[in-house]
Amino acid sequence: xxxxxxxxxxxxxxxxxxxxxxxxxxxxxxxxxxxxxxxxxxxxxxxxxxxxxxxxxxxxxxxxxxxxxxxxxxxxxxxxxxxxxxxxxxxxxxxxxxxxxxxxxxxxxxxxxxxxxxxxxxxxxxxxxxxxxxxxxxxxxxxxxxxxxxxxxxxxxxxxxxxxxxxxxxxxxxxxxxxxxxxxxxxxxxxxxxxxxxxxxxxxxxxxxxxxxxxxxxxxxxxxxxxxxxxxxxxxxxxxxxxxxxxxxxxxxxxxxxxxxxxxx
Amino acid sequence: xxxxxxxxxxxxxxxxxxxxxxxxxxxxxxxxxxxxxxxxxxxxxxxxxxxxxxxxxxxxxxxxxxxxxxxxxxxxxxxxxxxxxxxxxxxxxxxxxxxxxxxxxxxxxxxxxxxxxxxxxxxxxxxxxxxxxxxxxxxxxxxxxxxxxxxxxxxxxxxxxxxxxxxxxxxxxxxxxxxxxxxxxxxxxxxxxxxxxxxxxxxxxxxxxxxxxxxxxxxxxxxxxxxxxxxxxxxxxxxxxxxxxxxxxxxxxxxxxxxxxxxxxxxxxxxxxxxxxxxxxxxxxxxxxxxxxxxxxxxxxxxxxxxxxxxxxxxxxxxxxxxxxxxxxxxxxxxxxxxxxxxxxxxxx
Numbered sequence: 001x002x003x004x005x006x007x008x009x010x011x012x013x014x015x016x017x018x019x020x021x022x023x024x025x026x027x028x029x030x031x032x033x034x035x036x037x038x039x040x041x042x043x044x045x046x047x048x049x050x051x052x053x054x055x056x057x058x059x060x061x062x063x064x065x066x067x068x069x070x071x072x073x074x075x076x077x078x079x080x081x082x083x084x085x086x087x088x089x090x091x092x093x094x095x096x097x098x099x100x101x102x103x104x105x106x107x108x109x110x111x112x113x114x115x116x117x118x119x120x121x122x123x124x125x126x127x128x129x130x131x132x133x134x135x136x137x138x139x140x141x142x143x144x145x146x147x148x149x150x151x152x153x154x155x156x157x158x159x160x161x162x163x164x165x166x167x168x169x170x171x172x173x174x175x176x177x178x179x180x181x182x183x184x185x186x187x188x189x190x191x192x193x194x195x196x197x198x199x200x201x202x203x204x205x206x207x208x209x210x211x212x213x214x215x216x217x218x219x220x221x222x223x224x225x226x227x228x229x230x231x232x233x234x235x236x237x238x239x240x241x242x243x244x245x246x247x248x249x250x251x252x253x254x255x256x257x258x259x260x261x262x263x264x265x
Numbered sequence: 266x267x268x269x270x271x272x273x274x275x276x277x278x279x280x281x282x283x284x285x286x287x288x289x290x291x292x293x294x295x296x297x298x299x300x301x302x303x304x305x306x307x308x309x310x311x312x313x314x315x316x317x318x319x320x321x322x323x324x325x326x327x328x329x330x331x332x333x334x335x336x337x338x339x340x341x342x343x344x345x346x347x348x349x350x351x352x353x354x355x356x357x358x359x360x361x362x363x364x365x366x367x368x369x370x371x372x373x374x375x376x377x378x379x380x381x382x383x384x385x386x387x388x389x390x391x392x393x394x395x396x397x398x399x400x401x402x403x404x405x406x407x408x409x410x411x412x413x414x415x416x417x418x419x420x421x422x423x424x425x426x427x428x429x430x431x432x433x434x435x436x437x438x439x440x441x442x443x444x445x446x447x448x449x450x451x452x453x454x455x456x457x458x459x460x461x462x463x464x465x466x467x468x469x470x471x472x473x474x475x476x477x478x479x480x481x482x483x484x485x486x487x488x489x490x491x492x493x494x495x496x497x498x499x500x501x502x503x504x505x506x507x508x509x510x511x512x513x514x515x516x517x518x519x520x521x522x523x524x525x526x527x528x529x530x531x532x533x534x535x536x537x538x539x540x541x542x543x544x545x546x547x548x549x550x551x552x553x554x555x556x557x558x559x560x561x562x563x564x565x566x567x568x569x570x571x572x573x574x575x576x577x578x579x580x581x582x583x584x585x586x587x588x589x590x591x592x593x594x595x596x597x598x599x600x601x602x603x604x605x606x607x608x609x610x611x612x613x614x
Binding site for chain 2: 036037038039040041059117120121124125129130208209211212213214216220221222223224225226227228229230231
């Protein structure tokens with residue numbers, strides 16, 4: 001009897017927790033379908049006009065393309081740099097290894113706005129200036145820790161015997177990596193890439209400093225729009241982003257399996 | 266099968282490189298002379314900038330103006346980091362940041378020989394940013410209210426404080442997180458209640474009296490939500506934004522310029538040093554009476570060219586800048602941190 005009450009209390013807590021977490025999102029979704037010209041709840045009627053307005057406002061489309069390009073580019077670069085680094089550092093006995101690992105992970109513990117501001121001045125001093133390349137470099141800096149951390153975590157948990165067996169059977173280091181190590185660390189790469197993509201795609205504090213007529217990302221344009229416009233287009237855009245994220249996760253789950261991304265092997 | 270020899274490869278590469286240089290260099294030079302990058306806030310602001318300033322500029326000069334969306338702190342940081350080759354040629358700034366840019370030597374002096382339309386802008390508005398820019402657009406921070414819930418709105422800051430203190434209604438005022446709060450609330454209310462830049466005690470005393478009936482907004486959308494949801498009935502807000510809400514269907518909203526005068530919150534235009542000289546032509550278009558009239562019509566904000574004749578629709582909505590309280594921006598900038606510190610200690614929200 002007492003156990004039933006505990007279970008009931010726990011279930012109620014979980015339900016309340018989800019309501020607390022999801023209710024604001026639900027309101028944003030509902031407001032995006034309003035027929036009113038301003039944000040209000042409850043909504044007076046239903047309309048899809050704010051979704052149509054997203055596609056009529058060209059800066060949203062241009063910025064969305066830049067955001068996707070940067071998120072993919074930063075994720076690919078982070079993998080190219082982060083995977084070898086993680087493999088080396090995960091099992092290194094060098095005294096420097098933990099220092100280098102801390103250095104690579106340090107962007108996680110620094111305020112993004114500081115990284116953005118410092119990068120603006122540093123890259124401008126180097127002559128890279130306000131450009132797509134500068135934006136890509138800075139996003140890579142903040143995406144890299146996600147790849148390094150997840151890949152190093154997975155790799156450190158793997159027995160050395162798999163790679164040793166491959167070597168004993170005659171595989172050179174490259175073949176060993178390709179046929180043994182890479183398939184084993186793939187869940188770490190996938191999980192890190194997903195975090196990396198989302199971190200870059202949602203990033204505002206860094207993108208803000210590198211925004212220009214050709215390099216503005218979606219969050220920068222959304223902020224600028226929201227500060228001076230009061231219609232529910234931002235709610236519609238948020239709903240669309242939410243839908244895209246859910247669809248992407250469903251596809252990843254279907255093709256790869258989300259549970260595999262967190263479990264090695 | 267064709268075998269490419271090392272010498273052929275090097276020769277071919279050199280030719281391709283030379284070709285790219287020959288083709289690329291004139292394009293670069295061309296880009297520098299016939300393209301400028303101008304700045305705008307997003308949404309209707311950007312659309313108005315394109316229609317009222319970019320289009321006439323491009324028609325007259327045959328040059329192209331790229332519009333960079335964002336905000337003043339972003340553009341100022343970019344110019345500061347790239348002083349030799351600023352990434353934007355025209356800055357849209359809040360007065361405090363315009364003064365920072367002016368004092369840091371990042372922007373050029375405005376003169377009539379470079380910008381003929383500057384002659385039509387009241388001198389006070391150019392002097393307010395040390396002559397290194399001018400105000401071209403302004404909003405007034407006054408009393409916005411829900412006219413269905415407040416039939417007899419306060420007409421002055423003094424009445425506002427008195428009636429909010431008595432609990433007659435809940436007021437929504439800007440929080441210290443909002444950049445313009447020191448001007449539109451602290452200074453404006455202190456001045457209206459007998460203080461000024463040197464004495465903001467009347468403001469803090471008023472806030473202490475009103476504290477039980479105040480809510481704070483961090484951004485303009487918060488204020489609107491406070492009024493539409495019933496969380497507040499009146500507040501301190503901008504005229505232009507009030508009318509934008511009205512035009513988008515919130516016909517229950519109204520605005521009053523307080524009897525003591527609401528603060529003038531200007532938008533300055535500036536040209537970074539070393540920016541493309543074509544920027545002067547663009548700035549001249551921003552200050553043009555006809556273009557400003559169109560801009561005011563779209564934005565519901567006052568503009569500064571003295572030849573502007575507002576349309577019948579917006580004329581009753583615009584407070585002439587002479588009837589506003591003109592903030593001493595430079596003096597406010599000097600004591601701003603002190604005020605923020607006092608706010609944090611005494612109000613804390």
